[in-house]
Amino acid sequence: xxxxxxxxxxxxxxxxxxxxxxxxxxxxxxxxxxxxxxxxxxxxxxxxxxxxxxxxxxxxxxxxxxxxxxxxxxxxxxxxxxxxxxxxxxxxxxxxxxxxxxxxxxxxxxxxxxxxxxxxxxxxxxxxxxxxxxxxxxxxxxxxxxxxxxxxxxxxxxxxxxxxxxxxxxxxxxxxxxxxxxxxxxxxxxxxxxxxxxxxxxxxxxxxxxxxxxxxxxxxxxxxxxxxxxxxxxxxxxxxxxxxxxxxxxxxxxxxxxxxxxxxxxxxxxxxxxxxxxxxxxxxxxxxxxxxxxxxxxxxxxxxxxxxxxxxxxxxxxxxxxxxxxxxxxxxxxxxxxxxxxxxxxxxxxxxxxxxxxxxxxxxxxxxxxxxxxxxxxxxxxxxxxxxxxxxxxxxxxxxxxxxxxxxxxxxxxxxxxxxxxxxxxxxxxxxxxxxxxxxxxxxxxxxxxxxxxxxxxxxxxxxxxxxxxxxxxxxxxxxxxxxxxxxxxxxxxxxxxxxxxxxxxxxxxxxxxxxxxxxxxxxxxxxxxxxxxxxxxxxxxxxxxxxxxxxxxxxxxxxxxxxxxxxxxxxxxxxxxxxxxxxxxxxxxxxxxxxxxxxxxxxxxxxxxxxxxxxxxxxxxxxxxxxxxxxxxxxxxxxxxxxxxxxxxxxxxxxxxxxxxxxxxxxxxxxxxxxx
Numbered sequence: 001x002x003x004x005x006x007x008x009x010x011x012x013x014x015x016x017x018x019x020x021x022x023x024x025x026x027x028x029x030x031x032x033x034x035x036x037x038x039x040x041x042x043x044x045x046x047x048x049x050x051x052x053x054x055x056x057x058x059x060x061x062x063x064x065x066x067x068x069x070x071x072x073x074x075x076x077x078x079x080x081x082x083x084x085x086x087x088x089x090x091x092x093x094x095x096x097x098x099x100x101x102x103x104x105x106x107x108x109x110x111x112x113x114x115x116x117x118x119x120x121x122x123x124x125x126x127x128x129x130x131x132x133x134x135x136x137x138x139x140x141x142x143x144x145x146x147x148x149x150x151x152x153x154x155x156x157x158x159x160x161x162x163x164x165x166x167x168x169x170x171x172x173x174x175x176x177x178x179x180x181x182x183x184x185x186x187x188x189x190x191x192x193x194x195x196x197x198x199x200x201x202x203x204x205x206x207x208x209x210x211x212x213x214x215x216x217x218x219x220x221x222x223x224x225x226x227x228x229x230x231x232x233x234x235x236x237x238x239x240x241x242x243x244x245x246x247x248x249x250x251x252x253x254x255x256x257x258x259x260x261x262x263x264x265x266x267x268x269x270x271x272x273x274x275x276x277x278x279x280x281x282x283x284x285x286x287x288x289x290x291x292x293x294x295x296x297x298x299x300x301x302x303x304x305x306x307x308x309x310x311x312x313x314x315x316x317x318x319x320x321x322x323x324x325x326x327x328x329x330x331x332x333x334x335x336x337x338x339x340x341x342x343x344x345x346x347x348x349x350x351x352x353x354x355x356x357x358x359x360x361x362x363x364x365x366x367x368x369x370x371x372x373x374x375x376x377x378x379x380x381x382x383x384x385x386x387x388x389x390x391x392x393x394x395x396x397x398x399x400x401x402x403x404x405x406x407x408x409x410x411x412x413x414x415x416x417x418x419x420x421x422x423x424x425x426x427x428x429x430x431x432x433x434x435x436x437x438x439x440x441x442x443x444x445x446x447x448x449x450x451x452x453x454x455x456x457x458x459x460x461x462x463x464x465x466x467x468x469x470x471x472x473x474x475x476x477x478x479x480x481x482x483x484x485x486x487x488x489x490x491x492x493x494x495x496x497x498x499x500x501x502x503x504x505x506x507x508x509x510x511x512x513x514x515x516x517x518x519x520x521x522x523x524x525x526x527x528x529x530x531x532x533x534x535x536x537x538x539x540x541x542x543x544x545x546x547x548x549x550x551x552x553x554x555x556x557x558x559x560x561x562x563x564x565x566x567x568x569x570x571x572x573x574x575x576x577x578x579x580x581x582x583x584x585x586x587x588x589x590x591x592x593x594x595x596x597x598x599x600x601x602x603x604x605x606x607x608x609x610x611x612x613x614x615x616x617x618x619x620x621x622x623x624x625x626x627x628x629x630x631x632x633x634x635x636x637x638x639x640x641x642x643x644x645x646x647x648x649x650x651x652x653x654x655x656x657x658x659x660x661x662x663x664x665x666x667x668x669x670x671x672x673x674x675x676x677x
Contacts, residue, residue, distance in 0.1 A: 046493045056155040056175040068419030068431040070158040070497040081605045083628035083642030095563030096158045096543040100654035103663040105239040111172030117657045123169040136444045152179045160437035162415035167440040181214035181249045187677040194670030199223040215248040227663040236288040241267035255305045262298035272661040276369040295321040310343035328367030348391040356383040370450035409441045427487040438474040462525040469531040476504045491549040506535025541567040557597040586612035603630035617655020638674045
């Protein structure tokens, strides 16, 4: 019923389907050179999934089932069949990750609380390169773009990862790992269009370089339409961008490999803001705000295997970005160097240690209502880490270690952790972990100057001004997790985690003594508030997910994966001024994913997701249904049609945030054709 209603109400649907049919016809005529390299449900068992090798927990390969952390991996098969067109929508697949769309090009994404457009408590990496903005320790999700066809897997740690990843791996880590160049030989052309995503196109080619090297190059374009406000008005939050990049992998010798990769991204977008204008107080208004983002990076990684089996790696990257938003220009250039050594000390000790250095050159402009002072700064971070996995018995292992860091704002910090993993049988794992993590202060914490609000005062007015604090300290989090994994049978696997944590030194606001000021002959009262480490909070909750192979017969394979997460936060009474209150994260989330292989190379994949209400902003609970039908034509062509948010015409997922006026997420359809040659 919902799909029929959508089709009858969608404008220009015939044009959309016409473009899809034309692309299909051209692609089909091009040929049937080789089979897609993706697998299907019939070739991957639940035991294979649980024994998948992951690297995000300890910076070394481990079986997922034997790790001492709450980790979830989105596989390349799930990515292909998700119907998603961007990274945020892919993260909706992960139980315990809170993904809320604010407008067409902005998201609030968090793990275990503190959700916000500028959420600063989750570390996001692409192939080991940090993509959080040094200015505020959060992520510009409009700048996190990777061709989905090139992602090998996404590993998500729910809980601290500071021992190996360092500062800002506070509430979790999202590690996006791309395929090697060798795995993407040949050509790929992908084109899609729809009611919300008007265009999504990728052209890619990969091949060999001599006998020892492989490469791939790609170019991508996307165009996303504007959404609507809750009152039905059209918003101005459309989003267009182009992305080009390359990756090369070399076998220098039997013991040495080298990876060199880089890319360039540019986007043009817009959003609707309600803001003050600091140069014309008390003037305020709602405007359509142009946003542009430009980013480029290059990364090199050398891996060396010693004669005794120890493995060393050296990685260096240079990452440049320029982001214009709210009239504020944020320019960053980051140079990062990391060395790592993985070695065995006897039959029972497995050690990973490393050193790192990072230098960040930042330049800031002056926005509509805020700036960061000084307008140019140079920050550095030096680090070392050590982690030792000690095999106590054949079934019991203890992992302990710490990260040690020195940053130019808060000085010396340490981030220890301990994990105990017990495997009573080959198909069961019980684990417990405890850790301390920190979020290091950012330039916005120490140097913000923000005219936040106007307070009427009879014939005059007051201005609430927020100020950074040069003496701010790092935020601190101490957590305890308990987990259980089991392969109940060849058809059913389970994964459950319970957690609790204590937050200290959270950044909050303290009111200072008001004082008089004037601007262009206009007098007013300044109501200053200073960032301080006055916030305290505690959390607890649980996360559960399972896989169930319902059928595994001759030509029909069906997997159902339910997931549920519960989250609760208590904010201490003296922390009422926390910038990110408890009410912006839902207490309950539930999802069911279904992947169904049918005869004649047909696939039908669906996800039903429930997200509880948000107390802050009065955002009601909603249920989201996405469904995809895919068809593999011949050996090289794949066609898919995806419907998103099929239950309702539109719904809100997050309130107005940081002056940004939120819009509604609309029901949409998207068609895609992929040709591999």
